[in-house]
Amino acid sequence: MKKAGGKTALKRSKEEDEEQNQIFNFNRKPADEDKDDDLSDSEDSVYSGLEDSGSDSEEEEGSDDDEEEGSDDNDDKMKEKKEGEVSEEKKKHEYEHDSSDEEDIRNTVGNIPMEWYKDFPHIGYNLDGKKIYKPIRNKDELDDFLDKMENPEYWRTVHDKQTGSDVVLSDDQVELVNRLQRGQFGDVNFNECEPMVEFFSSDVMIHPVTNRPADKRSFIPSLTEKEKVSKLVHAIKMGWIKPRRVEDDGRGRYYNLWASEDSSILARHKMHLPAPKIPLPGHHESYNPPPEYLFTDEERALWEQQDPADRKLPFVPRKYSSLRQVPAFSQFIHERFERCLDLYLCPRQRKMRVNVNPEDLIPQLPKPKDLQPFPTTRSLVYRGHSGLVRSISVSPSGQWLASGSDDGSVRFWEVCSSRCMKTVQVGGAVKSVAWNPNPSVCLLAVALDSVVLILSPSLADKQVILSSERLLSAQQEGEEPAEGNGSVVWSEAEGEELNQGLRLKIQHPKAVHQVVWHAKGDYLASVMPDNTSHLQVYIHQLSRRRSQNPFSRNKGLVQCISFHPIRPYFFVATQRSIRIYNLVKQEMTKKLQTNSKWISSMAVHPGGDHVICGSYDCKLSWFDLDLSTKPYKMLRHHKKAVRGVAYHRLYPLFASASDDGSVIVCHGTVYNDLLQNPLIVPVKVLRGHVMTHDLGVLDVTFHPTQPWVFSSGADATICLFT
C-alpha cells in the first residue's frame, strides 16, 4: 500500500503544480513517454532481459520506496527523481483512460454531503492538507439566468460539487451520457447485434466442434482405478468386506393385525351401514326460489289444512331479496330431532344388493306376429241402429249377430255380409242381449227395462226352430208356473209380438241390466242392480218357467253375473269383488279381490279356471282361480273406463272394449300344466268407432269359431275386425 500511497502522493504534488495547464501536460506527454521508453529499455537491458516494461516501472517504484531509507548513491537518486516524474506522467496517462468509478481525490474530505462546508470559505482539503477554497461565487439567480440565456455551453455545463467548479462536458462526454441514457453500451465500437454462431444446434454436424484429438489417457487403463480395484479385491479376499445381506422377507415386516381376532367381530366391522341420506336441498329450500316454487294461496291453504305428516314439504318456501334478511330457521331443532330419530330408527339390516341386468327382468314375450291369428283390421261395419248399441251377441254357429240398442230395437245381422236380416221393435232401450249357447235351439234373451224377453228369431234350421218352440211351449201343457217369489211374472207373447218372434216375457220387479245363459241353454240369469235389496239376481229355468232368487242376503251392488262354462258355479261381480258360488252346495267357494274401484264387466275363460274382469277405473284384471284370489295380472292399457271384456271360445284371445274408442286384443295362452302361468301378450289395438257423447265402445264379443271380434259402439254401429 505504501507503494500506492507514494505513487498517489507524487501524482498529487504534480497535479497541484500542473493543474492549470493539464492540457499542456497532455500534449507534452508523448515526448516524455518516448524518452521514458528509451530509458527504461536501456535500464531493462541492464537488469533483466526477461522483465517487461510494466514490471520495470514497478521495480523502479519499489526502489523509489527504498529512497526514503536513504540507500544508494546520488546518481541513483537523480535517476530516481527523473524516473519518478516519468512514472507520474505515466500514472496520469493511466488515469486518463481509467474508466473505473474511483473517487475524485483532489479533495480529501471524502464522500460527505457538501452542505457541511456551506458556511466555510473552503470546501475541503487537498492532499497536502491545504484548504481548497471555494471559487468566487457571486453568481445569483440572475447571473444563472443570464448564463442560461447567453452561454451556448450552458446545457453541457455541470457543477462539480466536490470542487465547486463548473465543468463543460466535451462532445465525447455528451455523447457518452446520451448513449448511457438510451441504455446503450458506452463503447461506440461495441456491436451488440453480432451474428450468433450456433455451435450447439439441433443440426448434426459432420465435424466436431473442436478438432482436438482425444487424449492418450482415454485409451490406456487408468492406473489409479486399477489400484483402487485391486485394493477392493484384496479386501474381499481377506474377508474385510462382506456382501450386503439380503432382506429376509420370510420373517414378514407386515402381518395381519387382526388374524387372531374373532371372525364374528370382524364381520361386524366389515358390515358398514351407511346412515340414511338426507335429500339434497332443492329450489324449495332456496331463500330466493323461482316464483313457481312459491305457494299460491290455495296451496298454502291446503298446506295448512294438511296434517304435518301428510305435507309434501315440511315448510313453506319463502322469498327474500337477500341472504342477510333470512331469519333463523324456526324448525331447526325439530328438524335435527327428526334427523336423529331417523338415524336412531333406521333399519339396521344390511341391504343385499343384487346386480341384475335390467334386460333380464323383462319377460320374454313372443312377438305379436308369432301369435297370429288375431283380428287386425276392420272388415265390416253393421249400420242400421239409431242409438247406442249396448249389447251384442253372436249365434253359436257364427252365422248371425244380434244387437240391442237404445233405439228400442233388436237387430239380427248376417255376419258375412253385414246384412240386417231382421229388426224387432221391443219398445225400450235394450240393456243386454244374449244368444242361447245351445246350438240345438235358437233363442235370444233380451233385457230391457224390467222385462226379459225371449225371442225366437227363426234364423236357423227348421228343426232347430221347432225344437226351440217346443222348449218354450213345453211348460204350457204342464203345471201352472210356480210363483217362486211372486215378484216375477212369466207371460206369453201375443198377437203382433208373436209375429215378430217374441215368445216369452219375464216381468221383473226392477230394471234388469244383464241377462246371461247357462251353457246348456235352459237356465238364464238376470241382474237387477239394487243396493238396498237382496233381490238382485234371478235364475230362470226356461223349460219349467220357474224363477228363483238364489241369494237371501245382500252383499253389495251386483254389477254382472256369469255361469261357469262347465261346472255348476256361478260368478257374481259386485262393485269391488267377484264371488263364486257353488250352485249345488249352495255356498260361496271363493271371493276374488279385484283391487279396482268399480267392476264393469266380467268374462269367464272357456276352460273355467280363469276370469277376466274390466273396471271403470281403466283396469283389466286377470284371475287365475287356481292361483290366488288376487289378480294374476293387471292390464292398464286403456285410457278410459273398460266397458266390456270377452274371451274367445277356441283361440287363446281375449279382448277389452273401452270408452276411449278402442278395443284391445290380447293373446292369453292358458296352459294345462298348473305350474305354468298364463302368458298374456297384448297384440293389437283396434280402432274404428267414433266417440259419441264421451262414450266409445260399449260391448265386445268374439266370433265363436273365427278369430274375429265384434264391437258395438256409441256411434250406433257394430264393427267386425278380422
Added chain:
Amino acid sequence: MSQIQARFFTEDKRYVVDDVPFSIPAASEVQDLSNVINKLLEAKNASHSKVDFDFLVRGQFLRTSLSTHMATEGISTEEVVEIEYVERITAPEPEECMMHDDWISSVDADAEWILTGSYDKTARIWSTEGKPAMTVAGHTDVVKDVAWVKREGLTSLLLTASLDQTVLLWEWNSERNKVKARHCCRGHAGSVDTISVDPTGTKVRLERARQKLKRQQRTPLMTLSGHSEAVSSVLWCDSEEVCSASWDHTIRIWDVDTGGMKTTLTGSKVFNCISYSPLCRRLASGSTDRHIRLWDPRTKDGSLVLLSLTSHTGWVTAVKWAPSHAHQLVSGSLDNLVKLWDTRSCKAPLYDLAAHEDKVFCVDWTESGLMLSGGADNKLYTYRYSAQQAEA
C-alpha cells in the same frame, strides 16, 4: 348402361315384325316400346293404324321402365332380351246398370240371359242388354245363389238356393216368359249358401250350408261331409271332381263317384270364394285377409300357394276366371272394387272397376266377354271386355 339388345316377337299374326335384335334405350317404358313397334309395322305396312301394345318380359308384364323391371326380375342386361308383345287389353267398358230392389247376392250369366239372386227373396232374369225378363219369386228367404242348369231351345232350367234351406229348380220358357217350379230340393240343415252345376248340365250340383255338402238330383245323391265350418263355395272342377271352400280354412276336393275326399288345401284364413279355370288348371280363392291366392289342385300335399294377388283392402267376396283366357281373372271385394287381374302381372291389377258404391258380393264372366258384378248398392253392372275377342 343406356342401351339394351332386345328382340320382339308376338303370337298375333297381324302384328309380326322382323326377328332381328334392336338396340333400345334402357329407360324406355311401355309407351316408348309401343311406339317402336308401331313404327316398325308402319314401315312394313303403310296402311297400319296405331295400336297400343303391352309387353311381356319372361312372362311378366312390363309395368315400369325396362331397366327397373330387369333389375327387379334379375334378368341379365348383357344378352339379347326376348320381349313378347300383345295388343293392349283395353279397359272394360261399363255397359248396363240394372237396378234391383235389394242387395244382389249372386249372379250367373250365359250368352243370352243373366240370372241374379237378390236379398228381396227373388231371382231375376235379365237379357244381356239389361232388359228385365222375369222375376222368379218363391223362396221364403233371401236367395243366396243362382245357377243356370241347361237350355234347350226356349226352355231353360235354373236353380236358386236360399236361406230357407231349399234349392228350387225352375223351368223357364223364354218365349212365353213363364216360370214354373219343377222341384224343391230339401235336405240341408241350414241355409244354402252356394250351388254349382255340373258342366254337362245333366247331373246336378250341390251346395252346402253348415258343414255338409249335398249333391243332389231332386233328392240328395250324396252328402259330402268333412268341413268343420260353414262351406262358402262349391264348384265342379270337371265331371268327376267337386271342389269346396270353407270357413274352416280349407279347400277340399272330392271325388264324386265315391264321395271321398281327394285332396285338402289348407290355408290360414277363411275362404270366401273359389274359382277354377280349366284353361290353366288353377284354383283361385278369395279370403278374408284381402288376398287372392292361386292353388294347384293337383298337388297332393296341397298347401302350396302358387301366387298371391294383393291389392284389395277388404274381404274378397268373389273371384272368377276368364272363361277364355288362361291368365285373367276378375275379383270383387267388400272395398267396393272389382278388379281385373292378369296372373302375369301379379303386383297390381290390370284395371280397377270402381262402379259400385257399396260392397261387391258377386262377379261373373261370360264366354262372350261380358263381365258382371253385383253388390250391396242394389246395382248389377255389366262391362264389355273387348280385347278378349281380339285375341280369341
